[in-house]
Each structure stands twice: as structure tokens, then as C-alpha cells.
Amino acid sequence: MLEMLQLPLVVTAQVDLLLVLVSLLAFWTRLSHLNYPNAVVFDEVYYGQFVSLYMKRVFFIDDSGPPLGHMILASGAYLGGFDGNFVWNRIGAEYPSTVNVWSLRLLPALCGALCVPLVYLLTLELKFSHLSALGAAVLLLLENSLIVQSRFMLLESVLIFFVLLAFFSYLRFHNSTPHRTLQGTCWLILSGVSCGAAVGVKYMGLFSYLLLLVVASLHTWKLIGDKTISHVISCHLYVHRVLCLVVVPVLLYVFWFYVHLSFLNRSGPHDQLMSSAFQASLQGGLSRITRGQPLEVAYGSQVTLRSSVSQPIPCWLHSHKVNYPIRYDNGRGSSHQQQVTCYPFKDVNNWWIIKDPGRQQLVVDTPPRPVRHGDVIQLVHGMTSRFLNSHDVAAPMSPHTQEVSGYIDFNVSMPAQNLWRVDISNREAESEVWKTILSEVRLIHVNTSAVLKLSGVSLPDWGFRQLEVVADKLFKAHSSSLEWTVEEHRYGTSQEQKEREAELHSPTHIDVDRKISFWAKFVELQWKMLTVKQEESEHKYSSSPLEWITMETNIAYWLHSSTNAQIHLIGNPVSWGVANLSLLAYQLLAVVYLLRRRRGLKDVPDGVWDQFVCLGCVCVGGWLVNFVPFLLMDKTLFLYHYLPALCYLYLLSPALLEHAHTHLLRYAHQPLRALCVGALAVLLSIFLTYRTFCPLTYGSPELSAHQLQGLKWRDTWDILYRRR
């Protein structure tokens, strides 16, 4: 102890000047003039709306990714004092002076800039030299598309940052033998945290995470085989890794949602997609309407019944004073009784009264008699007093099911069959008593044992294009289209029809607070995010994954409202070519090595071979997992989806060059010199190309139409010219 306190106190610091230099350059390329252009650029229009909703704490669903990405953007906006009052409706719209554009774009730009030193460090962890590391950093530094993507309020740079950080810290951990130092553990935890963050920013991060898990399990597998370690320690190491690399990311992922849900507590535009219970947990919206409703549904209750499915749209059981047409278009007959439909808007005709079949009155007793699972009820339509009825008549659009109608006695020997049995399907989770919002109820027709069901088909004109409601025999047992929840609810007090109508028109009242647990909300939100169908849209700049490799396409991000100044997502064609070339070269080399090693010819020593394999696992593997999934996707895809994959290739290129330099061409001096000269020439041309495309990357200076023409290196690129 005392030895450590001996004077003089000396701080020896090693500063890698190269690292500092590339970092500074990275900050300069990514952060300079960040608030130009002072207008909405490309997908800022998309992410911006969510940032605004965050500022207003309004709930939303975005199926494009988990909430962490949005939260990071929102925190940038929060730091800049953005109040959420900006309408994100059009690319190119000018920001007012109240919006601090710089802070909106700061965090993605920072992440983008930090990627450059990270790549430098990662190359070192892959056990390549500082020169290779510099090469990789320069490739990343001078990549126009990465610069563009980092400089705006977009998420790719954040994703790339976390993925690189995860790999870097994992390799740091792996290289820091012995494994059980505190420092090693810290790196491992950092790796787990970055994995959780990467998956939290975009779902694509999942694939990189899986790759990291594969690499880690390979390493662990070797560790298991290490017979010098005792069983106990081996077990310990194993558990340690599982905790850091599996449990931590999963917990973090859930945590992002926890923050998201606890932060967004106001109702908003996407409420309708969620269940009633979820909506009731949000301030305003449904909770305002339903605040103070009685909890237990009783005989005489006035209710609106919402279908549990939100496909095709959320809707409520509805009836109106129009009958089914006597004959349908295709010649089939109907009962000509009153239509019962499902209507996607709030309406006074959505109110139904629950009646005890044994009694006449439609008011709630004191004390109220709650309806329980298994009870038989009648449902009376509030405005027209028709009973909900079903019978053996084919439904209008789905003839294999029964028609549901409001019963009118035409005296045609068609008796009323209006008894329904209440079947509470989540009674184990909730209770036997029918509860507002919480209970999911099936209404089983007593005479035919068919179940009230939303068929999801719209009726033709005679049914005002509302949705068809039918009664279906209980075949498909677990379909949520059979389930209904009571949404609005009050105890009816008026005996007379006229009074009742007035009562139905008046809003509901009284208050009880209803809680839904975080886990239920999390599961529901996650499920909805994965299943919400986004309309497939064609986009002018969408492209197919195979076009990315050769950069056949570009994306116009922004065009000045009056001049030719514009910003495009265009990569640096030279580096792009280098990346593709190194990918090919690596694969070729790997195949040759593998075949020759199998025949017992070891071209490189085992240590170098391990290094080579590790490089391939991380870089080629990373490219594969970030590229191949897109080939199978049905989504609208853009060039920027390729950027994470591209980064792995930039990591690969200089390392591969170094490998060739030190091991392949060891004794051939002539080619060695050519290689060095070639590499320098390539670097120089990369720099020149970067300079050439700078005007399209930074949006200034403005170019003439002729100059723009000159930048159109590929016929398939779409560069905009403003007609004067």
C-alpha cells in the first residue's frame, strides 16, 4: 500500500496521436455547419413527428423500430429546448428560428463521428497494425454516404455506433486474458449494454447481436474444452458470459420500453390500435371518457361493445333503423330485419342495454345485480329498442354463417331467438363477473350455440359500408374476432324510451382508476409493433438490395427551394469499389487457404490463421448478417439500409491488405512495392472523390447544372436540376 503512495506522483499517459487526429477530423467532417440546411431533410420528416410526440408526451406506435432510437433523437431535441410545436409535413420545409436545428442533429452526428475512432480501435483489437487501423478509419472518414447519414436526424449512425462498440468491447474483453479481471468484466458488460442499445435502436441490430453471440459462444466452446480449467471455474465463466451477453441486453431492451411507456402517458393518434385496457391507462382519450364508469356490468347497464380485434379497423357493435334488403344482389334472400353491424366511429347507435330475460325493466336495481360468466342475457338496442337476434338465415356477405339482426316480428313464423349466453374468456385472469374494459366476452347464441363474430367484411351500399357482424358456429375456437369488450358503460336509470334516448346522448360520468401492469402493456405494444401492417408503398428512391452492392441508386435528401444546392445520399464510389473488392478477395483467399490446409499445406502459421478467421467472422459475417436478411424482406428498402453492412467491409479492407502484405508477399519485393504504391494511389483517389462529391454531401457550394451533370457518374443516379 505504502509503496503506491511514494512520491513523486507521476502520471504517464500514452496518447495515440493518430487516433486523436482521425477523431478530430471525424468531428470536423460530421459536426461542422450542422444546422445547414435549415430545413427538413428526408426522413427527418418521419422521425420528427415522433420527436414532437415525445416532447408532448403523447403515446404513439412506430413499427419501424424499438423506442430507444426515437428516445435518443428526442433527448437531443429536449436539450435544445424543442417544444414539439413544429408540423413535420414536408421535406424541404424551413425550420422556424425557434427550433434549435443544431441540437436536433447533434446526437446522431456525434455517434457518426465516434464510429471513426471506434473502427480504429476495433482494427487494433482484431490484432492488426496501427497502419491498418488508420486505413480503416480513413475509409470511414471519407465515406460521403456515412457523412450524410450522420449529419441529420436519422438513426443509422446511432445503430452503427452501438454495433461497433459492442464488437470492440467484446474483443477487448476476449483479448484481456486472464478473463476474470474486473476490467474484463467491465468490457463484457459494456458489450452487453451496447448490444441492448443496438437492438433498441433498430431491429436490424438484432442480427449483429446474434453474430456477436455466435462469436462469443465459439470462444466459450473452446473454453469448455480447455481441460486446464476446473469444472467449477468453467461453469462460472460460462454463467458470467450468459449474464452479461444475454440477460443484460434482454433486460435493457425491456427497460427501453419501460421508459417509453412511462414517459408517453397521454392519449394520441394511435390509441385506436390498442386494446381498451391499454387506452384506459393513457391520460385523456378513452380514460377521460371512461373515467368513473362503474366497473361491473349489471342487468340494466348501458354499454358499448368494442370488438377485440383491430382488423381491419377497431369498431363497435352497432345497429340502425334500416333493414337488410329482402334480396341481395346475388339473389339470396334475407330476413329483412333490422341491420346489425360494426361501426368504426363513436355513435349514439352503438349503445346497447343488458336485459334480464326474465324481467321487463331496463334499469339497474339497487344494489346492481352483476352479470356473471354463464348468465343468459338479452341485448336491447338503445335507440331502436330492437333485441339482438340471430337465426338460421345466411349472413349477407359470409353465407356460411348466421345472420345477426335487430328482431322485428313480421308474423312469418320466424320466432325471436334473442337469448345470448355470456362467456368470459379471460375469467381465469380477471374474474367471473363481467367487468368493463377488462373482461373479454363471447356472446353465445343460446338456440344455435353460434358465437357473435366480426367477420371483417364490409357491407355494400345498403349497409353503408359498415362491417358485417355474424354468428358463427364454434369451430375456430381461439379467434379474437369472437371477443367483445365493454368500453363505455353506465348504469341505466330511465324507464321510458324517450328519457333513455336523452340519457344515451349525454356523456358518461363517475370515476374509478384502472391499472394495467407494465408487462401486459409491454407485451401488447411489442406485439402490435410487430404485427401492424404498414401499407406497402412505392417510393421514388426505393431500391432493391442487389442494387446497393454496385450503388446503382442514390437518394435525393434535400433540394434548396430556389437554387441547385442539394444533398444526396451517394457513397464514395472508389471506397465502395475497394470494399467490394476486398470482400471478394477475402472469400477467395479463405477458400484457397481452407482447401490447402485440408490437404495439409499450411500457408500461414496457426496464430495468423486464427487472426484471419476472426477477421472473417467479424467482418464478412457482419456484412452477411446485415445484408442477406434484406433479400428476404418485403419492405420498401433504401440505400441507407446498406450502410451498417458497408462499415464491416471498410473494416475488412485494410486488414486484408496488411495480411497480404505481411504474409502473402513476404518474399516478393517487386509486388510488395507495387502494393504499397497502389494502396497510396487508392487512398489518394478516395480523398479526391470525397472532395468531388462534397457539394452533394454538405449541400454547399451550389453547383451549376453542368457541374451536376459531371457528377452523374452513373446513368441510374437521379440528380435534380432546377429549371431556370
Add this chain to the structure above:
Amino acid sequence: MAKAECTPKWNTLALRNRKTCPTPEKSFQTTFTPVSKDKNSQTAGHLAGGDTQSSNGPSGQFLARESIESPSKVLLMLVAGLSFSTRLYMITEPPHVCWDETHFGKMGSYYINRTFFFDVHPPLGKMLIGLAGYMSGYDGTFPFIKPGDKYENQNYWGMRGFCATLGSFLPIFAYLIVLELSNSCTAAIIAATLLIFDTGCITISQYILLDPILMFFIMAAVLSMVKFNQQRYRSFSASWWLWLVLTGINLAGALGVKFVGLFVIILVGLNTIWDLWRLLGDMSLSLVDIAKHFLARAFALILLPVILYVTIFAVHFVVLNKSGPGDGFFSSAFQSRLIGNNLHNASMPEYLAFGSTVTIKNLRIAGGYLHSHWHLYPEGVGARQQQVTAYLHKDYNNLWVVHRQQDNNSQSGNPDLVRHGDIVRLEHKETTRNLHSHLHEAPLTKKHFQVTGYGINGTGDANDLWQVEVCGGRKGDPVKVLRSKVRFLHRATGCVLYSSGKTLPKWGWEQIEVTCSPYLKETPSSQWNIEDHINPKLPNISLSVLKPNFLEILLESHIVMFRGNSGLKPKDNEMNSKPWHWPINYQGLRFSGVNATEYRVYLLGNPVVWWINLASLGLYLTMVAVASIATQRGFSLGQQRIEHSLVLVRGGGLLMLGWLLHYAPFFTMGRILYFHHYFPAMLFSSMLTGLTLDILFRSADLLLHPPYSYWFQRAGQLLLLFSILYSFYLFHPLSYGMTGPLAHEPGSAMADLKWMDSWEF
């Protein structure tokens, strides 16, 4: 020790006629413990178990072979007998069209009638069905209109019998495959029993379907591959070649029936790569030998299947030479091959002229004809004007008349030709509406404009005008019928007539959307050709330039098949089967009959069998994990245990891979899926179960001492056999038909058997 013991230790594998002693592998170098010897000799010769470890030492080798081969032959006969009897029992019941028989029976008839049709599957399966029907005296006249139609006097048993026969081979193949992989009769018999008494396998084999044929080829391919693997020490011998070529033939067969055959090709491919990799590491082989091996495999597993596959298509096109219901799916050039098609030896005016009546076909493969009909777009979908769609079938509603901008009357004398750059008005012949577009969004492709039929008797507005553009042409070029690619540019908005390929919902009769695209890129979707051309004022000229060559036909038919396949999207609100439903036997398929009075057949796996399979998958993974961790940690294992873990890893790994390959890809498929897609995977899963359970029972001695462990093993096998037989007894009505009330109603014979709410029998 390892070297000295080489031959005796390998006796089990030496049974497979091994010539040389292979290079011992690491895991084999542990010592041979006499304890396991004792155990083996105790179990040897008992019952069906036929333990292959029973023989020790070179002297026992020959004896052992005798003792295994004889019971296994008896068992094989037993398996074959049971298999055929369960599949062929009540084969003619029900005497009406069941489920997809309506398609495949019909397509079999088409082959007998030589009528051209279109299907999303390659032709071999239907060709075989047609052949079987032909041989058994079916004349191809039964229309197979819809499920439930009575066969009356038709000879349908031949086709069903053929499928059932192929289906009967499945348990036999499974038996042989597992026997090869595990060297254990018990494992083989378990696998075969699972398949013989699975109601699902029986049901799917008994009808005129492609699945039994497909599964026959898949299993045959796997069997020949496994047999071939065992021939590895007799390279280039006759039997080596035989199994190799058989593998190739069966691969072609599997792919020729359904594209699902691709999965087994991948399986064989991976196995071959692995095999070649092993050969490459064998330093006793020269590079020339390895090249020979490689070329032999390339020939038998790539070249041969490709040739066979192409031959199948060649036969298909030669046999089907008459025009039929499939014509419209194919390009004009393709149709000119078909006798009876109006393009066959067509003669029509060569250049398009004003006043001609034409059909206009989209150039996208399977793009359809420009079509309109007396129905309006529904409210909320653009303007409420008449629908314009693309329709794949030939129909009089596909006819359009080409008019000048203004006049409607045909002039006297020779009509003027339509040239590049001319403005035309296209009038729908049946409804006299003009082809029209305007700035409303199209029904599905929201960024395009809607195309409608507008006006009456030729009077419309300025939005009815289209400019004709011949692709690659210059101003003044005439439009050649059939050969010119034409684009129609809308005058008012500048957009181009486009077929998006998306299927309209019910209101559009599920025809294909036609839009006007503002993106002017030249793609086949925006190019059209004039197919039929009627103009009495012009001389007809014989057009025979169009005959496409075989490769073009082959390519086109494949593109059409893939389009068709991806077009089979699940419809909204239809309960469709999800891949995760399948292994848990969540929901079956109704083959025949809905009501209580009808004869009902329900395709559902025997739940006991399926759940055993499911459990075994988990069990297998656990056992492999335990075994490999034990090996990796370097625990010393007994000889028997090492052999078990090798069987688990190698044989089981192959089957597991087969299961994965036949199951996992369905999760990524967007097309509509059905329960029966799981059956090939189920075969692999059952074989894996046989192998896993056998080894589980044999590993009883880990926990119990010798006599008890042996009893445990036998008790387990008996219990398994009994539960499969009893569940088959319970569930056999699913396959052989039930009548009477439905299961969820009182009084049904199946009442207690509705174990899951989702079953619908």
C-alpha cells in the same frame, strides 16, 4: 491399443463391407472397456432389438451379420405388410372428390386429354397421376368440378391406389434409413411404427394428391444418399454408382413434383459437400482421385437431375399440345404453340390500324389482358367509374376497338395504320366505354393514377386520349401485331398505362390492378403487345415468326409458376395455418364432409405420435448437448456411449438437418400455407424420434444396474408400441371416415377425442 483394436472395434461398421481400416478419429481412441462388452452380450439376440454391438471380435463378425439380417428381413416384411394394408384399406372411400383431388385429378385428366393447363407446381406429379389413371382405365372425362362430386362409374381407384402405393413406401424407407444410420433394428422399427400408425400419413397418402408422390421421392433420395454414404469405402464400385445415380434420379423426381423438393436437394448438397471435405482431408487420396470423386458427384447429383428435370418439362410440353384453360397465363408467343389457340398458325393483319378490334396483353410474364366489365369501382376507391383490370383468361371483355381522337365511324377504303406518336382512343367493345385516366389515386398502388372506363358510345372527354409509343421505334413506325412492344402514354397527365401485378380485392373479382404510372421507366409492366387483331378491311397474313425455342418456353413457364406461387397470398379474414401450428398438431384440414350426415375425413396427425415427435426433438437436443459437452470437457466415456453419441451426432444430425430444412423455410414464406406442408418435415422428425428414443432406452444403464436397465429398456419399448397402437385405434376414424354427429356435439363417437378445441371433426 487403438491401432491393435482397430478391426474388432469397428465391427459394427465393418458390417457395411468396409475395405480398409479408416483413420481412427479422436473420439474413438478411448479404451475399450470390458464392462460394456458384458452388457452387450446380455442384450444380444433378444427380441427385435437385434443389438448390433452384440458381436465382439473378428470371429463374431460374420455371425453377427447373419443374426441381424434375418430378423431385419422379417421385420421389413412386417413393416411393408402393415404399411400397405393400412394405406390401401378402404381406398375407394369416400366415392366422391375430396379436397385438392379437384385440382390434381383434373390435371391428371388434362394429361389424358392433352389439354394445356397452368399449375404452380412442376409437372411430374400430375403426369404420374395421369399415367396411373390411364393405365387403370380412366378415360379422362370426369370433370372434377368441386369437392364432393360423386365419381359414379369412373375408374378413380387407379389414381388413388397409385398414390397410396407410393405412400406405403414411406414407412419402409424410414425403416431402412434409420437402420442404416443407427445400426439398430429397434430404432428403425420405432420410426416405422410411428409412420405406419400415424393417421395423418395415412390420410394424405390415400387421395389423388401430389404429397405422397413428393414424399416418396424425398425419402427415396434420402435413402439412396444414406446407402451411398455407407459405400464410401468401395468407391467407384457398381453399388457405389448405383446409389449415387439413384440419389440423383430421386432428386430430380422430388423437384419435378413440387418445388419443396428443393429442400431435399439442399440436404443432399450439404451432405455431399461434407463428404467431399472428408475426402479432401484424406491424405491417402491423390488430387486426381479427389477430382474424380468430385466429377462423379457433379455428374450424378447436378447434371443428371438437371437433364431429367428438363426432360420432364419437355414431355410436359410435347404431351400438352392443345389449347386449354392455362393459355392466358402465358405470352402470345407461347400460345402460338398450342393447337386450337387462335394464335396457332395465326393469320391476321400485320399492322395495327384504326378501326381494328384488338386484345392487348401486358408484357410482364403472367401479366394478363387489358380488361373491363360492367362493374364500377366501389365508393371510396377513386372515381365511381367502370373498372379496368388485367385479366389472365381469354374473354370477350378483353376486346378493345382502336379509334382516332374524334371520329367514331370507320372510313371507307383502306384504313390508316396506327403509327408511333399517334393519338388514339381505346373503346371497350362490350360496354362502349373509353379507356380513361385521371388524377385520382389507383386502388392499390397509391402513387399511381386510377384507370377507368368512361363515356358512352365513344363520346368521352380529353382524358380518354392515349399516345401510342412503339418501344425502340421512331415517329411514324407502324405497330406490328404481336411483335411490337407498345406503351400507351396518357395525354392529359403524361403517365403510362401500367399493370402493377397486384390482385384487387373481391369487388374487382380478384383480377389484376391496372394503373397509370407517373414513373416513365420502361419496364415490362408498362409495355403491352397487341395479341388478337381483327380488321376485315385489311388482308390477313400468316404469322409464324413467333415460335419460341424450348429454353424460352422452359424459362417462361418457370417464371409463371413462381409468379403464381407468390400470388397465392392469404386472403384477409381467412383463418390460415401458421407454421408454428404444425408440429403441435394444432389444426387439421377437412378433406371431405362438413355436416353430421356426411362421410367425413379429417387430415390430422395421430396426436400421440406427433407429440412424441415434438418431445423427442427437445430430447434430442438435450442429449446431443450433454454428449458433446461431455466430449468437449474430456470425460472418459465407455465404448458403447461413444458409439451412441456418434450415432446421435451424425445420424441424428442428418435427420435434424432434414427436419429443419423442410420446416424452417416456411416461416419466411409469404404465400398461403397449409397443414399438409409439414408432412415431409414430419417424416424426418419421426425418424429422429426412432433414433433418439432407442438411444435413450439403451442409456438406461446410466441410472440403473444391468438387469433393471434391461427391463426398463424393454418396458419403454413396449409402452411406446402400445400407446401408438392404442391411439391409432382411437383416432383411426379420422382417416377411414366418420359419420354421425360432430365431435363437439353430444352422442358423437369421437366426443372424448377432441383433445384440442381447434380440432374440427
